[in-house]
Amino acid sequence: TDDPTSKYSCSFGLSSLLIETEENDNDKPIYISNVIKYENYIECYSPPPQTLATINHDSLILHLFYNDIVLTEKNVTFYDCSSYLTCTTCMNNSYNCTWNLLTSACTDNDLNIEKNETIISNTSIDQCPRYNVSMKEIFIADGNSFILGEKDRVIIQIIKLKYDIQKYFRCILTLMNGSIISTVGKIKNDLLICDSFQIFYDKDIGQQSLSFEIQWSECENECTYKKLETLTNFTVNIYKCKYLADSCGSCILLQDDYHCIWCETDKS
The missing domain is CATH 2.60.40.10 (Immunoglobulins)
Structure with a gap:
């Protein structure tokens, strides 16, 4: 069992903490969050949109800490489909975005419950009117x-x-x-x-x-x-x-x- 004084936490940064390198500004965490610990897994809260908007990187490294010890880390990519303002830019990226004809908006595919002719989800820009x-x-x-x-x-x-x-x-x-x-x-x-x-x-x-x-x-x-x-x-x-x-x-x-x-x- 965990020591009751021990604490899990997550931090998001630009560089690995498991590889020894000379210390630089990239080692400083961009965002630190508490975690929710379940029996078999842990949940971390991602940085809020206003924090992500201030950095010029799509990918961050998630670090899981136990007290001051880094247990593991993983690359995490954040994207915002709504930043693509045309059908072709919405389709011409590697993310899971779809174009809604009726709203003229690029949205995450997981948010589109109805799949019909108003949704363009083909990854080819050739499908764009x-x-x-x-x-x-x-x-x-x-x-x-x-x-x-x-x-x-x-x-x-x-x-x-x-x-x-x-x-x-x-x-x-x-x-x-x-x-x-x-x-x-x-x-x-x-x-x-x-x-x-x-x-x-x-x-x-x-x-x-x-x-x-x-x-x-x-x-x-x-x-x-x-x-x-x-x-x-x-x-x-x-x-x-x-x-x-x-x-x-x-x-x-x-x-x-x-x-x-x-x-x-x-x-x-």
Whole structure:
């Protein structure tokens, strides 16, 4: 039997205490916890999340002490699935994480009681719904109407969509001031086409760059729209010719993406 004055304890650190090395800061425990002793085993409490957040290591060494004697030690890896914010990063790790489509959250597989089509638990990122845009940017004159997804301009390819769940789509352009413009997106043969946009801006500047994203929902009105992951960062550049050049020469030298001509009458 144990001496009643004896005590078991656990400590978590960065280095082994069973191998003789020169003393350094890594030998100092990061966290020490009491234990619960049962007849045939002992339980240790792991460090709280706020303690783990302050160290730049995923793996720690757990030491079991009896008074001042190290009985055993073992490597322990701590991970937080919720730190992965996209399906591909959630799948592309060695931990037991799954992606929940309806909540757009990465969670521990053991916490998912229901296993259905809303849970992506395959370790391959190929199972993640995404989209890819055929180019990185386009240029549109201020006030002109344009459609994204038309084959002659921008192709938006949908990859591994879960059609039974991901049913409704909208295309979002975000202006520099944070305001958004939204149109309906429609799927046809794994391609998405956005309804027409027409954008005006008031500032007297040559160009505004708008970020683009696609959002989806499982129902049309009452459900929350979730961001669809992208393979390509796509930008829509809205421009005003009159603020891009102040002379005929500088107007002619503008890159071909700007469809500008010099008007001698208006000097613009």
